[in-house]
Amino acid sequence: MRAGFSALVIVVGALLGPASEPAAAQEKGFFERETLTGDWAGVRRRWQEAGVEFGINDFAETLSNPAGGVRQLTIYQGLVAASLKLDLEKIATWPGASFYVDGYQISGRGLSRNAIGNLLAVSTIEALPSTRLHDLWLQQEFLDGQASFRLGQIAFDDEFYISQYSAGFVNSSFGCPDTLSTDLPSGGPCYPFAVPGARFRVAPTSGLTLSAAVFSGNPAPRGPGDPQVRNSSGTNFLIGEGGFMPIAELAYSFDEQPISSTPLSDVKLGAWYHTADFPDQRRDSSGGSLANPASNGTPAMHGSNFGAYLVVDKMLWRRPDMATQGLAAFLRVGYAPPDRNLFSLEIDAGLTFKGLFPNRELDVLGVGAVYGRIGYARRLDRDRVLFTGIERPIRDYESVLEITYEARIAPWWLLQPDLQLVFHPGGFIAAPPPAPAGQPIPNALVIGLRSGITF
């Protein structure tokens, strides 16, 4: 239905475009403009100049796993992301201040959740259907923009652990890493959640940025069921629920080109801490294995959690005079203690080539891989085999290989065919019935097509 809506809007836009005469004289052609709906006869630009900026992006995708996974399925899922940014310096003569709010309308069903049974979700937009608030914050800049303070409902994956070259991949692990979205309570402050928090950022020189933030520890209230149901609208505003999560990141950028809005290469080092209690993945409260039939069944608790990460983006070769076009590489490594985290190590890396083909300067071909190592849960699996004498899969890792091509049909329209191979879905867990007992979930092949439209 959502794909139909997108198609309808395109057709309506094509029909209405030439009708607004004064704007048509100035606006670019339908396939040259930056947004599908254009400049709204000059209204959009006037609002931007006045400090009001609207944004609507529609994503629609179909994904299918013709082989592997728990079962074979073809799904549709969609996301409409709407945002409003107010420049309060222009609107309210409040120097350096801005306000931002965005929200999601999520539809369809996820392939990882409903068919593959894996952890490294195959889509960045996979979530339960809902209409939800995401970010809601106020920001104050200081020192001519060299420092800023943001307060409100914010998300970890807005600004932290970001690789500019992995951002276009479809698999979710190239965005918010699973050392956070799988390990932290309710998935942590990652899509589709944002949580109350505060962030301070300072750029003492043009190549150096230090960011520090404190997030509320759990985006959903305690209770049974899926956290996306427990906080179904993004408006719980839970402060301190499940502790707090401070984080700091130091970023050094280089290969800065005036022609490009972002430096072409950077290195980021980050570390986070979480004050909540985290259950041990193997031990019970008496120190024995949870797999022992004599165990009290109560996991040992750790009073906190922590982790560290490294992000490296490097432009390897670029076309002369076309700063962002060329071959680039990225590497992200994240670590969390294996005794209290399902994923204890996550590595993703890849190559992207922007403008590979003639006359396709904005297209990007990407090849990337993710590896997520299972922590001491694998030892628990060994214990289970030992105590029961029944052979069963022992979790070790899950990994994904992805090949994707971002085709810019127009500046406002992205079409993205995608192929993923998922190895050891679920970390190499047994498939549910009717699969034979003890048989792991088969490796999965995923194919799909994503459409992204900027209105």
Add this chain to the structure above:
Amino acid sequence: MLPPFVPAIAAAPLTLQVEVSDTLPGFHIGNLPSYLALHMAGARLADWRFEPAADKGSAPDRVEWSFKLNPYAGGEVRNFLRPHMAERTFSAHRPVTIEARLFLNGQYQTLAEKQAVVQGGPDDPDLAAAVASVTQNLLGPQGAFRAIDVGRLPAQGPR
């Protein structure tokens, strides 16, 4: 107090070639001189004319522009799309340092500098205003060129 500068031949304004040492998002380096020449004319200085330079550093009478990104800590928001606009505009308004250097008869004369907050791209009104302002500060009645020692001016003055 220096006397106000008066062109030797008021009816024949001097034509300056416009060059860039680097560029901004939204412009190919070959297109930016044309954009700058257009908006320098927006400063409405009767004594000067502006043309985009064909070759860098070859014209004796020229203005060289440079743009440097200032440190910025404004931050970002979640984006599901790879930022394809990198060559078109900044994703947000960014502080930049704009510098224009004046050369006459091949000799460096003076410069004007301005800190501005721009988004980039040919449609950015803040960038256009900044270019006009720097042009005024360089060549206008109260500009840097009028303020320098008249004795350093080229013997024949603007042609």
